[in-house]
Amino acid sequence: MSNKEKYIKVFVDCFSVTEDVLNENFTYQCVAAWDSVGHMGMIAALEDAFGIMMETEDIIDFGSYTIGIETLKKYGVKI
Amino acid sequence: MPSFVNWSNPLCNALITDAGEEVTYGQLQNDVFSLLHLFKNGELIFIVGKNDLTTVQVYLAAIEAGAVPLLLGGDISSINLFSFIDLYNPSKILINKNKVNFSNGYKSSFEIDDYFLYSKKDGVGADLNSGLALLLATSGSTGSPKLVRFSLNNIISNADSIVEYLGIDQNERAITTLPFNYSYGMSVLNSHLRAGASIVLTERTFFDPSFWRSVKTNGVTSMAGVPFNYEMLLKLRFERMDLPQLRTLTQAGGKMSVAQTQRVVEICKAKGMRFYTMYGQTEASPRMAFLSPEFTEAKIGSIGRAIPGGRLWLEDDQGAVISSHSQIGELVYSGPNVALGYALNQEDLMRGDDWCGVLHTGDLAREDEEGFFFIEGRKQRFLKIFGVRISLDAVESWFAEKEIVAAAHGRDDHLMVSIECLDNAQLEVEVKALANAMQIHPSALTISIVESLPRLNSGKVDYPCLNKTH
Secondary structure, three states: OHHHHHHHHHHHHHHHHHHHHHHOOOOOOOOOOOOOHHHHHHHHHHHHHHOOOOOHHHHHOOOOOHHHHHHHOOOOOOO | OOOOOOOOOEEEEEEEEOOOEEHHHHHHHHHHHHHHHHHHOOEEEEEEEEHHHHHHHHHHHHOOOOOEEEEEOOOOOOOHHHHHHHHHHHOOEEEOOOOOOOOOOOOEEEEEEEEEEEOOOOOOOOOOOOOOOEEEEEEOOOOOOOOEEEEHHHOOOOOHHHHHHHHHOOOEEOOOOOOOOOOHHHHHHHHHHHHOOOOEOOOOOOOOOHHHHHHHHHOOOEEEEEEHHHHHHOOOOOOHHHOOOOOEEEEOOOOOOOOHHHHHHHHHHHHHOEEEEEOOOOOHHOOEEEHHHOOOOOOOOOOOOEEOOOOOEEEEEOOOEEOOOOOOEEEEOOOOOOOOEEEOHHHHHHHOOOOOOOEEEEEEEEEEOOOEEEEEEEEOOOOEEOOOOEEEEHHHHHHHOOOOEEEEEOOOOOOOOOOOEHHHHHHHHHHHHHHHHHOHHHHHHEEEEEEEEEEEEOOOOHHHHHHHHO
16 A cells, blocks of 8 residues: 555544545544544554654644645655 | 622633633623623523633623523534423523524524524523522533533532632633533633633644643643543643643543553653542532542542542442441542532423432442542443543433344443444444434444344343453
């Protein structure tokens, strides 16, 4: 699976959404499932999927699908 | 009638809004008094709000006027809201303008910022007992119609106890980390207003950068959290955060694991912060016990001792008081903060004091030689999912209505349901529907299909066995 596929899969699994909604408008709290509980689950799933451990600021600033792609670059993960 | 807000320092800040507006006690008092004419003594008001200025103003004005608010979260579904309205017959409803349109029976009579105050067209709402001051739902916004009835003395005495044991003074500043309609969130608000301290009103979560900016720039000195809030803090590596003004953390709303408590205690120690483990239930307005920071290490896992003005003891199955240490029994509390009782319908709002100051908590506990209490389990079948009580029997009846045989079990923060005969395609639909009905996050829920549920000889479901296999 490519990084992009893994990244998308985390969103689809964590928030029960379809791939086509995943863009810059897919932001924190835009769907009921992406609340604090969902955010915790997503961060944990991304850390597992890419074998990384994210910094506080990056977890807090991870406000959208698109921002996340930039964030992961810092950890050497190219989506 | 005594006002429960301490108005003695009009120049001190009472509230700081999310937009950064500072509201002094003097200003808040003016605002509240200007709303008093909207409410009548002894009428039922639904406040469907959130942690914002209007909600707090209306809450205080309603209580000052002798009206009785039922606090409901702004995220309540229309279906649940309408069933509350049908059941309890409020004469007024405060609700966000965008939320819902009442075409039947109610008309919009007043506008306050983003809210409308609706009044019943015929003006006739439920009759209330004169001792009633406030109502809360027992399980957040899950739609369970059961309410807890409070007197003003319940609320005031509990807020005063909290002020005393946490040492809240004018210099303290809290931030809303919990819904205002959740008893723990309400008690943070009440105790700070009682002490002349201040509160930052926000709906933001720990995962919003603005939340932490607010904590820093507003000089927040204390935060309250249920175990899940602490899970988030640990995930965010709270130990690395630089928040010099933050001095106190409190935890209630369910038992936190000893390992997690230990980590939080260590971090607080390193930062010179106070950490309080506390214990309560909505039925006790809500606080009953707390563990002082000086005992957190020696008595880790304990809920501490009764709050000032209250008393805790244990009873066995026959209701006899347990005096020996190490014997487990039901935790019983008595104090002026024990609510008046429950309400299941409009008629119950006429009831007086059913509990007479004594609450059987349904929690099983033991007491050590030094009088510290430890929660060991529960008599009743419910879980706390992120601080909100979910009845396992209610989950099973929800399935029974669909003619599905289900057994609900699990642990706090994770509800499991084992179901007989259901195909995989239907499974996903049911997970969503149940999560929706109980208003819990789908990730806190697992439904699994079993060929047949394990049963005891009596025919009852063998829950210990279910919990072992899943």
